[in-house]
Structure formats: C-alpha cells, structure tokens
Amino acid sequence: MYKDTFRVLSKRLLKHISKEDRKHYLDQISTKLYESEWWKNSEVIAMTIAREIELSTLPIIEHGWKQGKQIVVPKCKPESHEMNFYIFTNQHELENVYLDLYEPKEDPNKLVKPSDIDLMVVPGLLFDHQGYRIGYGGGYYDRYLSKYHQSKISLAMEQQVVKHVPHDEYDLPVDAVITEKKIY
Ligand SMILES: Nc1ncnc2c1ncn2[C@@H]1O[C@H](COP(=O)(O)OP(=O)(O)OP(=O)(O)O)[C@@H](O)[C@H]1O
Ligand SMILES: [Mg+2]
Numbered sequence: 001m002y003k004d005t006f007r008v009l010s011k012r013l014l015k016h017i018s019k020e021d022r023k024h025y026l027d028q029i030s031t032k033l034y035e036s037e038w039w040k041n042s043e044v045i046a047m048t049i050a051r052e053i054e055l056s057t058l059p060i061i062e063h064g065w066k067q068g069k070q071i072v073v074p075k076c077k078p079e080s081h082e083m084n085f086y087i088f089t090n091q092h093e094l095e096n097v098y099l100d101l102y103e104p105k106e107d108p109n110k111l112v113k114p115s116d117i118d119l120m121v122v123p124g125l126l127f128d129h130q131g132y133r134i135g136y137g138g139g140y141y142d143r144y145l146s147k148y149h150q151s152k153i154s155l156a157m158e159q160q161v162v163k164h165v166p167h168d169e170y171d172l173p174v175d176a177v178i179t180e181k182k183i184y
Contacts, residue, residue: 002166006134010125013159014053025157026055028180034063036178038151042118044070046085049094049102054123055155061088072112075103076140083140085117086110114148122154122174128165129184131173145172153178 017025033039045064050057061071072085073094086104088094094102104110122141124133133154135141145152158179167173177184 003134003137006126006165007137010134010160011053014125017157017159022055022157025180026059029055029155029157029178030060030063032178032180032183033060033153033155036153036183038119038153038176042069042151044072044112044116044118046072046074046117046120048121048123049073050123051100055157057121058091060121065089072117073104074140074144075106076138081139082143085112087112114144115150117148118150120145120148120150120152122152124154124156125160126165127154127156127161127174127177127184129161129163131175131177131184132165132167132171133174134165139170142170142172146170151175155179 039045047057047061047064064071071088073088074083074085076083084106086107087110088104093104095105097103122133122135122145124135124141126134131154133141152174153176154174155178158181161177161179161184
C-alpha cells in the first residue's frame with residue numbers, strides 16, 4: 001500500500017539519526033512543548049513510551065511528573081486494533097510486550113476515559129503541514145481519535161515533516177506538529 005512505502009523510508013531515515021543529534025533535537029522540541037499553552041493548560045497528558053528509533057519520551061514524562069501532571073500511556077489490543085490509556089506513575093509499572101515496545105499492565109483502577117485526557121501527544125513516522133500523519137500502520141490512534149475531542153499534537157524532527165502526506169477519510173490530523181525549528 002502507498003502508505004507503507006512512506007513507512008519504510010521514514011524508518012530508514014530515523015535509524016540513521018545519531019543518538020547525539022536525537023538528544024539535541026529532543027531538548028529543543030521539549031523546550032517548545034513546555035512553553036506552549038497545550039502543555040501549560042493540561043493536567044492529564046497522554047504520551048507513548050518511545051521506541052529506540054523515536055524521540056525519547058521518558059524525559060518529557062519525568063518533567064511532567066515533576067510539575068504535578070498526570071501522565072497516561074496506552075496499551076494496545078492487537079485483536080481489535082483498539083487501545084486504552086492507563087495512569088502511569090512509575091517506570092517499573094511497564095512490561096516489555098514485544099521487542100522494544102513497553103506498555104502498562106491492564107489495571108482497571110488506572111484506566112482513563114478519552115474525555116479524561118486534556119492533551120494527547122500522538123506518535124507518528126511522517127507528518128505534513130496540515131497535521132496529517134503516517135503512523136505505524138495499526139490504525140490505533142485513528143480509532144482512538146475518533147472518540148477523543150480535546151487537544152492533540154505531535155512532536156517530530158524537521159526531517160519528519162513534508163508538505164503533504166497521503167491520507168484516507170478515517171485519518172484525523174493533529175492540531176499542531178512541534179519540531180526543533182517551528183510549530184506547524
Ligand atoms: N476510525 C476507524 N475505524 C475503523 N478502522 C479504522 C479507523 N481508522 C483507521 N482504521 C483502519 O486502520 C488501518 C490503519 O490505518 P492507517 O494506515 O492510517 O494507520 P496509521 O495512522 O499509521 O496507524 P496509527 O493510527 O496506529 O498511528 C486502516 O486499514 C483503516 O481501515
Ligand atoms: Mg492513519
């Protein structure tokens with residue numbers, strides 16, 4: 001499928017960014033995030049646990065904890081391609097699901113509803129100027145975003161932003177993409 005070609009190319013591009021560069025970009029992007037109204041006005045923030053090739057998210061999560069924010073992270077259900085978010089308070093609560101994928105345990109006491117979340121930081125491989133996104137291909141976020149109505153943004157390196165990415169009728173754009181250079 002046409003989106004898959006973009007996925008292969010984007011992953012290859014991400015793999016070739018050095019650890020040092022990635023760290024440098026993360027510092028600039030997270031500073032922009034913390035200064036934004038999205039971050040400042042949000043108490044409950046949904047984040048993923050980044051994989052090796054992505055911008056690391058643990059420093060942002062820890063910063064949020066320090067500021068008293070509640071961080072929630074997703075657990076995917078591969079049978080239905082749905083996911084749920086769970087309150088995340090401690091790194092040791094995660095389990096290694098598959099290769100470098102970490103998720104929370106399914107604790108019903110920690111489950112949150114879409115309407116409980118103030119800000120969703122949506123992951124992706126490639127983004128465009130309108131906020132359309134090519135993700136990992138499961139449709140997990142597209143499904144969740146169809147029942148989620150608060151703020152949604154993505155964090156990306158400038159190299160992951162292009163003028164236009166293909167999208168289908170079920171693809172929902174994010175409100176903004178924050179890169180080390182600007183906010184789209
Ligand atoms: N709201 C929805 N309801 C049902 N199926 C959906 C919905 N949104 C997307 N899908 C299905 O999910 C599949 C993957 O979608 P897509 O290729 O856009 O993935 P993606 O955006 O990269 O993944 P993700 O959302 O997990 O980041 C598609 O085949 C599509 O049919
Ligand atoms: Mg999609």
